[in-house]
Amino acid sequence: MKNLVIIGGGFAGFWSAMSAVRQARFLRKDSSLKITMISLDEYLSIRPRFYENKFKDMRVPLKKYLDPLGVVLDVAKVIRIDHKKKNIFTLGSNSQEEVLSFDGLILAAGSQLSRPSIPGFEHAFNVDTFGDAVLLANHLKELSDFRFPSAASRTFVVVGASFTGLEVITGLPERLRSFDLPDIQFNFILTDRSFSIAPEYSSEAREIISWQLEKEGIQFFAGEEVDSISPDHILFKSGKCIETRTIIWCGGLKANPLTSMFPIDRDCQGRLKVDQFLRIDGQKTIFAAGDVAQACVDDEGHTSVMSCQHAIPQGKFAGNNAVNALFDCNLIPYSQPRYVTCLDLGSEQALLTSGWGRFPKMTGISAKKLKTEIMSKWIIPEKDVEETVKISVPVILHNEG
Template structure:
């Protein structure tokens, strides 16, 4: 009877975990005795790093061809419960049917979701670009703005959150809005911290501010949001901004399934894992991507909620979950190269290396690199079985 490695989640971490496991089993001649299965709500990979762009409905790619090439079984469903002691998961299929899956080893790779605070009007009136359907809803809303009577509120978009996602979106919006409305527009970032890009540190900030200035993006710093309504928002200091388009980008949290597993978690709900990406204190369970926080190098740096880390963590998690099952040595996860490539819209992009984010490229060169990342490197390998499995080698570099 075949043993089963179950991958929960079809994002970057889940897909690469499945390929990493299939690769090692193929190398060790164990593909006939161990099945790799991946369960997710849809057989598509949503390209979240591209959801700030126009036409986000096209920002997905089929998963089935790459999984089939690697010999991974796809199961359509959403896991609602992990029973680690019994080694089973409970899931709901596309028609609402309930079913149970047993496993011998499991990798959790269900990613993260935007955290919406319990503030008046945020859930009812603020858009987001966190998930494909949300980004598509925003895109449709923007396209329909031209049907509304002209006003300052119609022509104003407010991005709440001046982090990575907020900056990328704010840099795209002026051109998108001018194309739709054909007149002057206003884009404002509201950030509760006193500086833009608080998590990006001081090194890239002058470049980011230069880009925002050139694109005409205003900043309200050191001020949060008190409430949102259909006509705009009120900041924590009492400032009223009239806007028909308020977009929430601040704050991510690990998928809720992490709360069902024991072991320590960080402030974002991520499972603390060992260097082999095992969930501490939970037998037979590994985690990768946004649901896990792992040490990336010997300096003590920790993984970020990013495509860059999810891809590499997935490869290691897949390798190690298979190694654990068939009884061979695992590989300690390592990702010493850390880069940041931030899209700054028509102005260019920012590329840096190292955890102190030292700028290494001109905005034009960085933009060309970002374009390659978003249109080539983050897409799954659609080739022969040999090439697909080779792409899952754990020490392969990934940039995003």
């Protein structure tokens, strides 16, 4: 019996498990393989939706899928990986250290909010985890219960003018309108140390984004670096101070620190560089997928980004290849030339872009409907377990046309 361990229950980890089950069946090795997933909790969190106001269907029970397939779910925290002796050390709910051995490993531990050493950072909200999103929602509800009594309570500051920050700030006006307090005027401020909104987007896309910010009355403070944060204000190094009760940090992500357990180069986000089969350098049966992996996606040198767009396909490839590696079968090279983004920009507005230049392809209500479909259907597992297993086959996503 061979042991395949998957660390992480997010998009990459979940689809690694589905693909591993499918491929083991295909090779008729399912009775010779034990698959274990180690996750911090029992849910696949639909993290890209944490900026939303409604929390229904934002967490998918892992056991619903894993139990019928015979995949063991170990709810624990991984504290150390010994890749030479092939041992994983965990802490469970009983705070007792346990050791799990493996023959094959898929590291799919995801990413976490980058938390700078800014005085008072703990006073900022974020949407990194489900718990963080709930804290923000409860905070907004509490302010509404008191009818946003002060200017500071009616002022909302989002730090970070890239993808997540834009979705958070443009979603706030609609969230606050849901409290049905039409007589209250709110102030929305987006800040970034960069001098440009969404610098990773094309100039044409930035024009659309800027237009939507202006339409919603959202101010953009460019070139501002945070000096300190307090419960009732945020201070910038320029000396500018904004009185606010709500500061939401969207300042970027970094890979799970478990990547440091492997003595190889990591990129600026802490991700492990993997080969064309998603193997960690020098390891025949150890793979990485999702936000912990820096993978080449095409022949032009582009590398994956931290998003479910890359995590889901990588999970399918990693699960397939891990099983094949354990049973001495050929591996499938990962490739994903197609790259699109669909950015939510608030009420009845979204922006679909195509290519690494992020050029506009669709806007308005049509793009908004597509965004809703992506968030509610495309990235969610099928309700039927066996149907979910069937669609875990690795597929290369080519550019349209």
